[in-house]
Amino acid sequence: MSTGSRATSRGGPGSRHVHPMVLPAVATSGLALLTLGAEPHLLSFGVIALGPCLAAVSGSPAAVFSIGVYATSLVVVVSTYQGLWGTWDQILRVAVTIAATVISIVIARHRRLLESNSAAAVKDQVMLAAVLEASSDAVYTATTEGTITTWNRGAEEIYGYTRAQAIGSSIQMLAPPDDGTALLAMFAEAAEGRRSEQIEVVRLNRDGGLFDVAVMLAPVRDTAGNVTAVAFIEHDVSARKRAGAKERAALERTQTAQRLESLGQLAGGIAHDFNNLLAIILNYSQFAAEQIPTDSEARDDLARVLRAAERARRLTHQLLVFARSERTEPAIIDLNDVVIEANDLFSRTLGGHIQLVTRTAEQPTTIIADRSSIDQVLFNLVINARDAMPDGGVLVMEVDHVEMAPDEVGYAPPPLSGRYIRLTVNDTGTGMSPEVVNRVFEPFFTTKAKHEGTGLGLATVYGIVTDAGGSIRIASEPHVGTTFSVVFPAAEVTGLPADVVADRPAGHGNGERVLVVDDDETVRELMVRILDRNGYKPVPAAHPEAALTLADEPFDLLLTDVLMPQMSGPELAERFKARQPDIPVLFVSGYTDGNAGVRRATGGILLHKPFTTESLLGSVQDALTGTGVPSR
Incomplete structure (x- = not known):
């Protein structure tokens, strides 16, 4: 036996494959010996023609042809030995053997083709399984009753369930409680043989978190065309949607x-x-x-006109400062006066459901700042407090003197030690979580509904306060309320530079x-x-x-x-x-x-x-x- 006819079999290291020509050759030789001992005119000679047929099982046309030549040679030898040389019996025996060989070659070739196609199909299935296993998308199948039967690695990563945990479970565990109907409707269509369009739905992972996927369902059919399972192909689009947002x-x-x-x-x-x-x-x-x-009523009327015009002047200046179109004009101002004037305004505009409390300091509370900008700080803080109390509450505006220590906690930016004037705005509203508190001074950050806030109010407050050399601190607790504490360096009324005198x-x-x-x-x-x-x-x-x-x-x-x-x-x-x-x-x-x-x-x-x-x-x-x- 040649080297090519021997190879280690799949059965183990010690086993060997048998060459496809060996068994048919041995069988054909045995059949020839059996025929040699029979009567010349008996039909037993035909058993030699079975040799090529046995070789056809190997699926090798070359082996069948070789066995056919060998069987034909044996037929000639045996029939000549029996004294049938040149007779029609000998010719008939040779013709039958050749015909059996040709038919066996056709059968062997067809068998090899079938085996080749089958091997290719198996190879494709293995390749497809490897691709699906390596895919980052969730690819899994379920019976028409909704029981998961396969589960790839992508599904493990997206959902958090291992293959052992998922297989045998219901597909319902992957749907949010309020989305079961939509999932069942899509599944029912696929189970009936209709391929679904790709849509985006919400899914539920093992930890209870919700995420968005683009999903497509397709029926899985057997060789007879019957739907035996439903395939799910899902791509996590949460990152894309977040990026889009x-x-x-x-x-x-x-x-x-x-x-x-x-x-x-x-x-x-x-x-x-x-x-x-x-x-x-x-x-x-x-x-x-x-x-x-001086005692004329008209003079009092003109005084009101002058006050209104002065207010309009300050309002115009404030609008331009907010739009960053005008420089600020620092001057000596008293926060007591700012709060008292604000009290007159807010007491008429906040509404009866909010109780406004104003407390001022006994001593002057002078600081160096732009008056319109400080008005804007107080206005923004009070409006935020009002919005945090839709059902009513208590709003407190207070001014007092404080001594700041160098290790004062919570103020941004950290203040230097010394004497400060503190403006406090406190409400009993909804409050804020620590995550929100950490972001309230970010430009454009807002917790209000769309078109109800720009997210610039507190960012503007922070900018004005820091420009004036001050600091701000927030203390808030959900469902309890919020306190804004703003401190400004105290200013002496005497000895001021000329450019800050109003x-x-x-x-x-x-x-x-x-x-x-x-x-x-x-x-x-x-x-x-x-x-x-x-x-x-x-x-x-x-x-x-x-x-x-x-x-x-x-x-x-x-x-x-x-x-x-x-x-x-x-x-x-x-x-x-x-x-x-x-x-x-x-x-x-x-x-x-x-x-x-x-x-x-x-x-x-x-x-x-x-x-x-x-x-x-x-x-x-x-x-x-x-x-x-x-x-x-």
């Missing part, structure tokens, strides 16, 4: 930021005209009040000639009237070109609006200084630093509209004496 949130934040930017641009655009109107209302109301007896006495002129340039006739006449009443000699100019025609006349001060149709104030100042290099310049503008969009001339100072008589005269005095802060 983050992308949508980022888009919403971008859109919100764009809306806020548009708000700032709009606010800056209307500021000039609106501040002009406020300047007119403030100053002409003051003019009228000066001409009315109001100062205005000086009077000594006949100084002031060229007043403003394209708004009413504002121009207002400034001329104030200057004329206070010892100056104002000369009005309706536009920059008219002002330049007077450039050769001696003036002590150029007072000009910043933005005018034909020429900007800074350009006018530069051209005017070419004629009178030493003339001081005072710019007046209703625009903010960021929205004016013009370059200010070197050496000029800036007065924001709306101005009062005192602020205008003070700025004129600063410009004439050179004590003002130059614009940059």
Whole structure:
């Protein structure tokens, strides 16, 4: 036996495969001996032809052909030995053997083809099983009754059940309690032989967590076409949906930021005209009040108009600060006054279901900060407290003095040690979890429903507080309430720098000639009237070109609006200084630093509209004496 005819069998290391020609050859030889001893004319000679038939079982056409040649040779030898050489009996015996060989070759070839197809099918099944096992998707099957029969590694990772735990269990364990009907409906369609479309559904893992999958169900049929099982193919799309949610949130934040930017641009655009109107209302109301007896009711009415105009001025300033379009104006303010004024406002607007309690300190509570910004801090904190008490409760605003230690816990940023003024806003509302507390100062983070909050309120509060050198702390407990504690460095009333003093006495002129340039006739006449009443000699100019025609006349001060149709104030100042290099310049503008969009001339100072008589005269005095802060 050749080397190729021997190989280790699957039965074990010691067993060997038998070559497919050996057994048919031995059998054919035995049949030839059996025929050799029989009568020549008996049909027993035909048993030799069984040799090729036996070889056909091996499935090897080559082996069948070899055995056929061998059997034919034996037929010739045996029939010749029996004295049948050249007879029809011998020819018939040879023909039968050859025919049996040909038929056996056809059978062997067909058998080999079947075996080859079967081996390929088995190989494909093994490959498919390996692919499904390696897949990160959950692939499993269940009987038509809903019992899980197979479970791949992807299903183990997604659901948390091992193969041993899942197989034999019901598919119902994978569905949320309120989603069983949908799962059964999909399963019933597949069990009836209909392949489902891919849809996204919610699934339940071993730990009770819910997650989203894209699932498709398909019937599994046997060779007769009958549905014997249902296959599930599920892909976890939770990460994709989270990424999509983050992308949508980022888009919403971008859109919100764009809306806020548009708000700032709009606010800056209307500021000039609106501040002009406020300047007119403030100053002409003051003019009228000066001409009315102190005991007149009309004087009281004008006083109310002045207070309303001042409130409108602060409101405009606050809007621009919020839109980051205007610089803040630090001044000495008393938090007691802020809380008292806020109490008057909130007592009328919070509603009867909320009890408002206000407590102030006995001693002055002065700090250095922008008044409008501090109003905004208190407003945002109170509104948040109100929203946290939809069913009513108690809201407390309190101001007191505190000494801060260097190791004070909970404040952000950590304050330095020293004396502080503390503003506390406490509510008995829904409270917040620690996770929410850790994120409340993040821009755009909000727990309110969509379109009910931008998530900028507390972020703005944090920015204002830190800009003022303060710190903030939150103490909150769900279903109990929330306390915001804001501390600002205490300020002494005496010895303050000039740039933080809110109001100062205005000086009077000594006949100084002031060229007043403003394209708004009413504002121009207002400034001329104030200057004329206070010892100056104002000369009005309706536009920059008219002002330049007077450039050769001696003036002590150029007072000009910043933005005018034909020429900007800074350009006018530069051209005017070419004629009178030493003339001081005072710019007046209703625009903010960021929205004016013009370059200010070197050496000029800036007065924001709306101005009062005192602020205008003070700025004129600063410009004439050179004590003002130059614009940059």
